[in-house]
Amino acid sequence: MITLVEQSQKVEPSPAQMMDWYRQMALIRQFELRCAQSYQQQKIGGFCHLYVGQEAVAVGSIAAVRPTDYIITAYRDHGHAIARGMDCQSLLAELYGKASGCSHGKGGSMHFFDREKNFFGGHAIVAGHVPLAVGLGWAIKYRKEDRVVLCYFGDGAMNQGAFHEALNLAGLFKLPVIFMVENNGYGMGTHVQRASAVAELKLRTGDAYGIPGKHVDGMDCLAMYEMTLAAAQYCRAGHGSLFIEVKTYRYRGHSMSDPQKYRTREEVAKYQEHDPIGRLEKLLRAKNLLDDAKVQAINNEIHAHVEEAHHQADMAPFPQTQDVWKDVYANPYGPYKS
Amino acid sequence: MPEIQFREALNQAMCEEMDRDPDVFLIGEEVAEYDGAYKVSQGMLARFGPMRVVDSPISEAGFAGLGVGAAMVGMRPIVEFMTFSFSLVAFDQVVNNAPKMRYMSGGQFKVPIVFRGISGAGQQLAATHSWTVDALYTHVPGLKVVVPTTPYEAKGLLKTAIRDDDPVVFLENEAMYGNRGEVPAEEYLLPFGKADIKREGFHCTIVAWGHGCLTALAAAEQLHKDHGIEVEIIDPRSLRPLDIDTIAESVKKTGCCVTVEEGYPTCGMGAEITAQVQEKCFDDLDHHIIRVGSLDVPMPYSKVLLNHVVPGAQRVAEAVKQAIYFQR
Ligand SMILES: Cc1ncc(C[n+]2csc(CCOP(=O)(O)OP(=O)(O)O)c2C)c(N)n1
Ligand SMILES: [Mg+2]
Numbered sequence: 001m002i003t004l005v006e007q008s009q010k011v012e013p014s015p016a017q018m019m020d021w022y023r024q025m026a027l028i029r030q031f032e033l034r035c036a037q038s039y040q041q042q043k044i045g046g047f048c049h050l051y052v053g054q055e056a057v058a059v060g061s062i063a064a065v066r067p068t069d070y071i072i073t074a075y076r077d078h079g080h081a082i083a084r085g086m087d088c089q090s091l092l093a094e095l096y097g098k099a100s101g102c103s104h105g106k107g108g109s110m111h112f113f114d115r116e117k118n119f120f121g122g123h124a125i126v127a128g129h130v131p132l133a134v135g136l137g138w139a140i141k142y143r144k145e146d147r148v149v150l151c152y153f154g155d156g157a158m159n160q161g162a163f164h165e166a167l168n169l170a171g172l173f174k175l176p177v178i179f180m181v182e183n184n185g186y187g188m189g190t191h192v193q194r195a196s197a198v199a200e201l202k203l204r205t206g207d208a209y210g211i212p213g214k215h216v217d218g219m220d221c222l223a224m225y226e227m228t229l230a231a232a233q234y235c236r237a238g239h240g241s242l243f244i245e246v247k248t249y250r251y252r253g254h255s256m257s258d259p260q261k262y263r264t265r266e267e268v269a270k271y272q273e274h275d276p277i278g279r280l281e282k283l284l285r286a287k288n289l290l291d292d293a294k295v296q297a298i299n300n301e302i303h304a305h306v307e308e309a310h311h312q313a314d315m316a317p318f319p320q321t322q323d324v325w326k327d328v329y330a331n332p333y334g335p336y337k338s
Numbered sequence: 339m340p341e342i343q344f345r346e347a348l349n350q351a352m353c354e355e356m357d358r359d360p361d362v363f364l365i366g367e368e369v370a371e372y373d374g375a376y377k378v379s380q381g382m383l384a385r386f387g388p389m390r391v392v393d394s395p396i397s398e399a400g401f402a403g404l405g406v407g408a409a410m411v412g413m414r415p416i417v418e419f420m421t422f423s424f425s426l427v428a429f430d431q432v433v434n435n436a437p438k439m440r441y442m443s444g445g446q447f448k449v450p451i452v453f454r455g456i457s458g459a460g461q462q463l464a465a466t467h468s469w470t471v472d473a474l475y476t477h478v479p480g481l482k483v484v485v486p487t488t489p490y491e492a493k494g495l496l497k498t499a500i501r502d503d504d505p506v507v508f509l510e511n512e513a514m515y516g517n518r519g520e521v522p523a524e525e526y527l528l529p530f531g532k533a534d535i536k537r538e539g540f541h542c543t544i545v546a547w548g549h550g551c552l553t554a555l556a557a558a559e560q561l562h563k564d565h566g567i568e569v570e571i572i573d574p575r576s577l578r579p580l581d582i583d584t585i586a587e588s589v590k591k592t593g594c595c596v597t598v599e600e601g602y603p604t605c606g607m608g609a610e611i612t613a614q615v616q617e618k619c620f621d622d623l624d625h626h627i628i629r630v631g632s633l634d635v636p637m638p639y640s641k642v643l644l645n646h647v648v649p650g651a652q653r654v655a656e657a658v659k660q661a662i663y664f665q666r
Contacts, residue, residue: 045641046462097462097640108464108639124466125427126396159395160427187396189372195395262371321646324635 013225015289021063021221022284023298025055025277028079030299030306031088032252035078035095035109039256043314044095047124048109051079053251056276057182058083058152060224065150065232070136072120072129073152075110076182076250080152084119086112088306092313099319106327126187127153127160130179134166137175137241148235149177150228156187158204159195167243171209174240178231179211181243182218184250189262202245211241218248219276222283339520345378347489347521348454348510351496352379352416354525356386359414362500365392365401366418366455375420376456376515402428402453406435406505409451414500419455422509423469436505437480452499454508458549458600459637459648461512468637470601472548475507476577476610482506482530483577485548489519491575494528501527511549531579535588539568542658543588545611546598547573550649554598557654565666569658577607585611586618593624594661598654603631628657 013021032050039048051058058079062071073080081091086102094101095109103113103122112122120136123129133151140147157163158181170177181201185192193199202213216227224246231242249271253260284290328334342350356362363386368375370383370393383391394401398419405415419425425432432453439447459468476483484499484506486492492510499506536551537558546554551573561567570588574581589595595615597608608629615627633647658664 046464046639047467094639097642101640103639105640105643106464106636106638108462110467111464111639124464125424128427128466156396159397159400161397161399162427188368188375190368190393190395194371194393318642319640321642324633324638324643324647328635 011229013222015287017063018222018280018284019289021059021225022277022280022290023302024059024083025221025280026298027088027302027305028055028059028082029277030302031082031091032078034092034306034310036252036256038092038095038310044109045097046108046110047075047255048095049076049255050250050252051076053271053276054182054184054218054248055079056221056224056280057180057218057246057248060221061150061180061228064225064228065148068118069147069232070118070120070140070149072133072136072149073122074126074129074154074157075122075124076154077110077112077122081112081114081119081122084114084117086114086117086119088309089312092309093316096313096316097318098313098316099323100313100316104323105319127157127163129153130157130163130166131169133177133179134170134175137170137177138173140176141173146236147176148232150180151177152180152182154187155181155183155185155192155201156190156195157181158201167205167209167211167241170241171211174238176235176238177241178228178235179205179241179243180246182246182248184248186250186254186262188254189258191262200245202243205243211243213243213245215245216247218246219274219279221276221280339522341518342489342521343515344489344492344510344517344519345376345515347493347519348378348496349380349382350521351493351500353382353385355497355500356390361412362414362416363390363392364416364418365394365405367394367396367420369393369418374418376512378515379418398424398428399431402431403435405451406431406439406449409449410439410447414450416452416454416500419453421467422455422457422471423467425453425455425471426469432475432507433478433481437478440504441480448503449505450503451505452496452508453505454496454499455510456512457509458511458513459632459644460549460600462639462641462644463637464639465636470599470632471507472509472577472599473601473606473610476607480505481578483509484530484575485509485577486575487536487548487551487573489517490521491528491534493521494526495530495575498527498530502530509548514549514552528575530576531581533572533574533581533584535584536571536573537569539570540592541567542569542662543585543592543595544569544571544598544654544658545574545585545595546571547575547577550598550600553649553651554654557651557658560651561655561658565664567658567662567664580611580614582614582618586615589615589619590622593622595623595627596630596654596657596661597627598630598649600632600648602634603629604634606631625661625663628661630654630657
């Protein structure tokens, strides 16, 4: 077992940083609740997977890497996009199928992209993006760049062949990739223990692929930050890849149409007691950085921000029908028209 | 005759065949405890138990291959893909191991397996999740490809598929699961390679199956009402084997032909049917055959774009008017 950082090297986040994370998590939550509402109003179509409950994972980990580092994730991507600093208006516009959306209305909820922010998607085929993370890592190593890749996926993704091929390649080539499984207990309605021969997921990589496995509490934003910071240092130092099992929980159904018969209300309530936002709030209150009035003010401010983004996205124009031909090939209209 | 939903018809077919043959089992994601992502296997776990209705991890290549292996020793697996878009991570199992085992072993092994699930666009799921795989799988020698349009066909064809000694790709459509139709109470099977005339007419032949057939029927009704144009709709029911004779007979009568599919036109089913029809009906055609399909682009998410890409009744009607030189 390797130690990632010496205790003495631990970086204590500043009050400003922690306040920022609190805001980001609160923003993600309100954004997701807005999505649920808009989905019911049929402004959003297709599949829509909410990140409620998992906010600390994206916020804590993305805070620990640099804007130049690469991020790639699965279809439950709203939280990562927001934590990466993507604009709520462009995200909502995407969800509403508008031309001003972050993928110009072509991708929807599962396919958020932002090249400038080094956000490589939003991918809907389970584990299909994990080999892409390895490709990003390969390019970094090849070009001798000072970057790392942060690759997120669900517990269910670890049962795909693509995942295992990708990990072996990353281990073999010692690529700077942090593989982060967001173990929220379920892949759709299937509990991890009914899907994985070994329930402790970090045991499934470790020695098998020469990639050390770590474990972190995903309901704790600070722990996420600390772990990811150490992991990024490890990767930047050229040691190769790391695997991190993040224990987290989703409060909502798998997608918008999930009767959730596979779990009890009590189980959900039990996890909500360890709510990542509530937890950080408690800490910030103890440090006198937050009080009732401040919490209220922050929430009001975020609510206004999300509603304004929603309003703008709602008013924005739909794409033109001829845009279906655009971006199939490098030539704007492909081989169809010159 | 009792009227039941499409999904119930599939459920009945599976249950009856599982009652009849202990070697039949169902495996797939969320098929057991969740009762099926689209409730097709509702109640089957309770009835048959976890050895015969099996929840798999998200491992399509794994459980598709498991099915092929079990079939090689005479079991009759029904492998459910949550959607056929996910069958693509198991492509090797479906296009190599299943259909070529009999041939490669010189006839020593049969692979009596059914791969079933939904295929098609229209649900705003964007490019990777919206595959219409008709043509992809029909391309492969050794596979049979079946596409039911009505609950009656869904049940009769699925029972035939389960009893068939070769691998069958059985394509359903999410938008059709709730559709209702009459299904006989007594047992029946429907053969592959026998087309159904869904509507009789004399102005123009349309060849259409599955969801595209419903679009064609809507177009035919509109053309009849608005212009007195009488379209004949041939539903092949199985794409391989393809009942070209029934199609050709109709085209000889009408002198023109439109194919309708939700897949892509390039190397699509329409292209194949066009080639076969002109081989049989070259001298009977008064107009070139017209292929209606999705526009040749990846499926977009936005509804306005998607509605433009996937063919609707309007586009089918326009194609028919063109084929019969209709001038208002
Ligand atoms: C190859 C493939 N198979 C099946 C699906 C359907 N599907 C979408 S999400 C999902 C569950 C994934 O669970 P997990 O990886 O734990 O991620 P979570 O939803 O919990 O974030 C399934 C089965 C898919 N998108 N891709
Ligand atoms: Mg999960």
